[in-house]
Amino acid sequence: MKNGIAIVFAAVVxxxxxxxxxxxxxxxxxxxxxxxxVLNSPDTYPLQRxxxxxxxxxxxRANGCAACHxxxxxxxxxxxxxxxxxxxxxxxxxxxxxTESLFVQQALEPVTNALAINLKGWNGSLPFxxxxxxxxxxxxxxxxxxxxxxxxxxxxxxxxxxxxxxGWGPRRSVAADYLYDQPVQLGRLRAGPxxxxxxxxxxxxxxxxxxxxxxxxxVPNSTMPSFKYLFAVRKIGAALAPEALKLNAEFAPAAGxxxxxxAAAKELVAYLLSLRANVPLYEAPFTPVTTxx
Amino acid sequence: xxPNENTFVACGSSKIDASLRVPxxxxxxxxAVWLIVGLVLGLIAGIKFHAPEFLSTIPxxxxxxxxxxxxxxxxxxxxxxxxxxxxxxxxxxLSQMPLVLPMVPVVAANLWNIGVLIGTGGILIGESxxxxxxxxxxxxxxxxxxxxxxxxxSAAGTFGWRRxxxxxxxxxxxxxxxxxxxxxxxxxxxxxxxxxxxxxVVQPVIGWWFANNLVFVWLALVGxxxxxxxxxxxxxxxxxxxxxxxxxxxxxxxxxxxxxxxxSAPVPAWLPTASAFAALLTIIPILAIAIITxxxxxxxGVSCQGGPFCFIKFGVVCFVLSGLMYVASAxxxxxxxxxxxxxxxxxxxxxxxxxFALIIFGAAYEILPKIMGGALxxxxxxxxxxxxxxxxxxxxxxxxxxxxxxxxxxLMNPAIAFADxxxxxxxxxxxxxTGQLLILLGALLFALNIFVMTMKWQLALVKxxxxxxxxxxxxxxxxxxxxxxx
Numbered sequence: 001m002k003n004g005i006a007i008v009f010a011a012v013v014x015x016x017x018x019x020x021x022x023x024x025x026x027x028x029x030x031x032x033x034x035x036x037x038v039l040n041s042p043d044t045y046p047l048q049r050x051x052x053x054x055x056x057x058x059x060x061r062a063n064g065c066a067a068c069h070x071x072x073x074x075x076x077x078x079x080x081x082x083x084x085x086x087x088x089x090x091x092x093x094x095x096x097x098x099t100e101s102l103f104v105q106q107a108l109e110p111v112t113n114a115l116a117i118n119l120k121g122w123n124g125s126l127p128f129x130x131x132x133x134x135x136x137x138x139x140x141x142x143x144x145x146x147x148x149x150x151x152x153x154x155x156x157x158x159x160x161x162x163x164x165x166x167g168w169g170p171r172r173s174v175a176a177d178y179l180y181d182q183p184v185q186l187g188r189l190r191a192g193p194x195x196x197x198x199x200x201x202x203x204x205x206x207x208x209x210x211x212x213x214x215x216x217x218x219v220p221n222s223t224m225p226s227f228k229y230l231f232a233v234r235k236i237g238a239a240l241a242p243e244a245l246k247l248n249a250e251f252a253p254a255a256g257x258x259x260x261x262x263a264a265a266k267e268l269v270a271y272l273l274s275l276r277a278n279v280p281l282y283e284a285p286f287t288p289v290t291t292x293x
Numbered sequence: 294x295x296p297n298e299n300t301f302v303a304c305g306s307s308k309i310d311a312s313l314r315v316p317x318x319x320x321x322x323x324x325a326v327w328l329i330v331g332l333v334l335g336l337i338a339g340i341k342f343h344a345p346e347f348l349s350t351i352p353x354x355x356x357x358x359x360x361x362x363x364x365x366x367x368x369x370x371x372x373x374x375x376x377x378x379x380x381x382x383x384x385x386x387l388s389q390m391p392l393v394l395p396m397v398p399v400v401a402a403n404l405w406n407i408g409v410l411i412g413t414g415g416i417l418i419g420e421s422x423x424x425x426x427x428x429x430x431x432x433x434x435x436x437x438x439x440x441x442x443x444x445x446x447s448a449a450g451t452f453g454w455r456r457x458x459x460x461x462x463x464x465x466x467x468x469x470x471x472x473x474x475x476x477x478x479x480x481x482x483x484x485x486x487x488x489x490x491x492x493x494v495v496q497p498v499i500g501w502w503f504a505n506n507l508v509f510v511w512l513a514l515v516g517x518x519x520x521x522x523x524x525x526x527x528x529x530x531x532x533x534x535x536x537x538x539x540x541x542x543x544x545x546x547x548x549x550x551x552x553x554x555x556x557s558a559p560v561p562a563w564l565p566t567a568s569a570f571a572a573l574l575t576i577i578p579i580l581a582i583a584i585i586t587x588x589x590x591x592x593x594g595v596s597c598q599g600g601p602f603c604f605i606k607f608g609v610v611c612f613v614l615s616g617l618m619y620v621a622s623a624x625x626x627x628x629x630x631x632x633x634x635x636x637x638x639x640x641x642x643x644x645x646x647x648x649f650a651l652i653i654f655g656a657a658y659e660i661l662p663k664i665m666g667g668a669l670x671x672x673x674x675x676x677x678x679x680x681x682x683x684x685x686x687x688x689x690x691x692x693x694x695x696x697x698x699x700x701x702x703x704l705m706n707p708a709i710a711f712a713d714x715x716x717x718x719x720x721x722x723x724x725x726x727t728g729q730l731l732i733l734l735g736a737l738l739f740a741l742n743i744f745v746m747t748m749k750w751q752l753a754l755v756k757x758x759x760x761x762x763x764x765x766x767x768x769x770x771x772x773x774x775x776x777x778x779x
Contacts (some may be wrong), residue, residue: 011469018550022502062419064357072559089306165707173559178493183423190633221712
């Protein structure tokens with residue numbers, strides 16, 4: 001390149017292309033995103049946060065909670081699960097014999113081994129997950145084959161992955177989960193656990209307050225710093241305030257004093273409890289658990 | 294090497310250097326202070342992982358505020374102004390032209406420092422925007438943007454009126470960087486740092502685009518542009534293949550600008566796919582830069598002995614490593630393990646403190662004696678600075694990268710409880726804090742050299758001023774001489 005114009009041109013084309021691709025296009029594609037509907041339900045998603053929870057997001061932002069916590073769950077894939085919920089007048093042995101009679105079908109070949117092993121280890125208790133497969137069509141076929149009066153089975157879609165196995169959520173996080181977040185706090189490091197579903201996992205506001213005041217009081221090996229500055233330690237008045245934290249001896253304040261959450265602490269907890277990304281969506285389907293296996 | 298630079302020496306390297314003295318002292322002085330501030334804040338953040346209750350009662354020093362304040366103080370406080378200082382000098386030297394409007398960068402340097410002060414203070418009092426690498430509140434963003442434009446005016450003027458018309462590879466890198474920052478910073482600030490934020494995940498997408506273009510591309514442009522000037526100068530050999538350099542530049546800006554969207558991001562799949570593909574292609578400029586550097590440096594017979602040459606060579610090695618780590622964490626397969634772990638933190642710290650800071654230190658030690666017209670006050674401490682920083686960077690980054698891999702593997706296995714997966718990182722974090730301490734000691738030596746040099750120069754200025762006041766006026770002397778004759 002012999003002159004300055006060429007450099008300007010190269011830089012403008014290079015950066016302009018990425019600006020169009022990674023700034024303009026996502027804004028056009030997602031900037032007008034609207035409410036979506038929950039899968040197999042008339043409900044809309046996500047819910048608008050309450051005023052207190054919206055203020056709590058600002059406490060979350062101001063204290064940089066996202067430096068250690070993500071709000072994003074990942075998944076590896078989805079699987080179909082066949083669960084037997086009722087046998088009617090039949091005995092488990094009948095069900096075993098019937099299912100084994102299906103094995104002659106060529107189409108079921110990929111799953112016959114797994115089915116045989118599962119049936120062998122079954123002690124007859126219900127509900128019973130007798131097949132887990134990534135092939136939804138086969139699962140559908142078997143589900144229809146065993147559809148005899150009295151026998152009830154359920155075909156469930158289950159998302160899989162390490163994050164989900166940890167109980168951090170029933171499905172991966174998708175764009176719709178963050179529709180109302182201003183700012184979106186995805187986080188980039190997991191020095192603490194993921195919080196995408198903390199409102200489902202730990203819905204007890206008192207637990208959350210205790211955890212913020214003295215993390216080790218509820219999680220003994222926690223590395224989270226305490227957020228004592230979001231609480232006030234004050235002299236007990238006529239009687240212990242109803243909102244005073246119930247701390248054990250190790251973390252309790254001096255005798256005659258009580259620990260009460262400030263407005264900021266309550267807002268932060270309201271925000272944490274509002275983190276519930278647990279409904280099935282078209283882009284991230286799963287079957288909500290109604291009967292625990 | 295710019296072939297005409299030697300023939301033009303008579304035109305006055307000294308004049309060019311003199312025009313840069315005050316602007317560079319302002320830029321380097323502020324940068325040295327912010328580097329120390331950033332490293333101290335980083336050290337506080339690091340200690341919190343060994344003792345979570347350390348300073349936890351002070352809201353301003355909670356981990357979530359100190360950690361981003363530390364990162365930003367190093368990037369905005371040190372890397373950018375120091376990089377701009379080096380850029381001004383290199384552009385002026387290559388242009389064979391004294392700096393145009395030399396007082397403008399001085400004003401801009403002070404403005405920039407005010408911006409960083411407001412920004413850092415803003416984060417610490419809880420006014421962060423919450424977007425990584427763009428945490429500074431609105432007031433700081435406006436000041437930083439204005440200050441950058443002022444410096445860019447001076448740099449572009451020097452470039453536009455250059456006496457030496459031929460362009461050298463460093464020109465491409467540095468001039469592109471001059472355009473890059475205002476564009477990305479204005480886009481990101483206007484979209485993410487105003488009252489009307491875009492909806493949902495558009496925010497993190499813009500944030501990733503900005504962070505990638507600043508921390509990866511901008512630093513690479515300035516750092517490598519600087520290295521491509523000094524490596525041939527010091528080794529006394531021309532830069533190997535300027536065709537390669539052009540290739541490296543074009544591939545870096547075209548592919549590098551598209552990186553940054555994590556593979557698992559909760560956005561439409563085409564975005565992370567485009568980014569992963571771009572990251573894979575970014576291996577090309579990284580390897581090209583490595584090859585050019587090796588060809589230029591090897592066989593020069595110049596030993597570095599802890600001098601600027603050492604700093605710059607080590608910086609380029611760190612660039613290649615951090616670039617490869619960046620590609621590894623963008624690749625969908627490996628990002629499954631590395632995402633959300635300390636690995637990403639290790640990569641950015643290697644980029645900031647290993648690659649960029651080392652090249653800037655080397656350049657500053659080369660430039661300072663020239664603009665001040667005298668040797669460094671403590672040349673031995675400058676050498677010690679190299680060994681402290683190089684050792685510190687290795688001790689800081691390698692354990693963090695290993696911790697990231699171990700943590701990622703543990704998190705992939707749901708049978709390992711989260712607290713245990715987190716626990717495997719703690720011993721590595723302990724070693725990395727030692728590294729931080731060494732880097733901080735090195736930075737103190739850097740600041741010492743700069744400030745003693747500045748003070749000596751100011752003292753000399755004052756002395757010459759006093760001498761000028763005390764000296765008899767020239768006319769008076771002439772008159773007296775005449776009287777004597779008569």
